[in-house]
Amino acid sequence: MANYTQSIQNLMNQLASLPGIGARSAERIAFHLLKQSPEEAMKLADAIRDVKTRIRYCSVCFNLTEQDPCIICASPTREQGLVCVVEQPKDLLALESTGLYNGVYHVLLGRIAPLEESHPDDLTIGALIKRLESGQVREVIMGTNPTVDGDGTALYIQNLIAERFPQVQVTRLARGLPAGSNIEYANKNILADAISGRQKM
Numbered sequence: 001m002a003n004y005t006q007s008i009q010n011l012m013n014q015l016a017s018l019p020g021i022g023a024r025s026a027e028r029i030a031f032h033l034l035k036q037s038p039e040e041a042m043k044l045a046d047a048i049r050d051v052k053t054r055i056r057y058c059s060v061c062f063n064l065t066e067q068d069p070c071i072i073c074a075s076p077t078r079e080q081g082l083v084c085v086v087e088q089p090k091d092l093l094a095l096e097s098t099g100l101y102n103g104v105y106h107v108l109l110g111r112i113a114p115l116e117e118s119h120p121d122d123l124t125i126g127a128l129i130k131r132l133e134s135g136q137v138r139e140v141i142m143g144t145n146p147t148v149d150g151d152g153t154a155l156y157i158q159n160l161i162a163e164r165f166p167q168v169q170v171t172r173l174a175r176g177l178p179a180g181s182n183i184e185y186a187n188k189n190i191l192a193d194a195i196s197g198r199q200k201m
């Protein structure tokens with residue numbers, strides 16, 4: 001079988017390196033792009049360039065942002081003493097969509113998952129501890145997913161905080177969230193109940 005030219009092969013390799021895209025899908029997408037007009041196809045390249053040059057992590061909470069600190073951290077109406085810890089920026093967006101939370105966030109950029117080789121040092125826990133050292137935080141809400149790894153991550157952080165900052169209250173989102181589910185897919189009402197019904201850990 002003849003090989004594709006190097007540039008087509010390169011495109012397929014790049015596509016196949018994306019999560020959830022196997023060799024077959026990569027081939028299909030590559031040929032789709034080849035069929036498109038240059039203007040159409042370049043929209044994808046432009047979108048990638050845009051996010052990589054304009055979007056970064058907030059230096060305070062690790063939310064994705066175009067300005068640093070992000071608008072949530074910079075907001076004078078947000079309660080800076082109330083910090084909700086979530087796994088990913090998409091969890092933050094889900095909680096924000098309720099419109100009911102007026103604190104700030106801390107995005108871990110992952111969870112502790114020993115089987116996936118994801119350890120505490122891979123997360124932004126060190127930066128969270130620094131925020132607590134400032135003395136301005138009075139409550140940390142553990143908003144990690146109600147999964148085995150999410151619960152384990154919450155417990156790990158709760159222990160750290162209890163040891164070093166006993167004056168900081170640690171709460172967990174209420175159990176309206178079905179066990180094993182993901183915050184990003186929960187509906188607004190359930191999330192709103194989970195925030196208002198949070199319980200002390």
Ligand SMILES: [Zn+2]
Pocket residue numbers: 058059060061062063069070071072073074
């Ligand atoms: Zn921020």
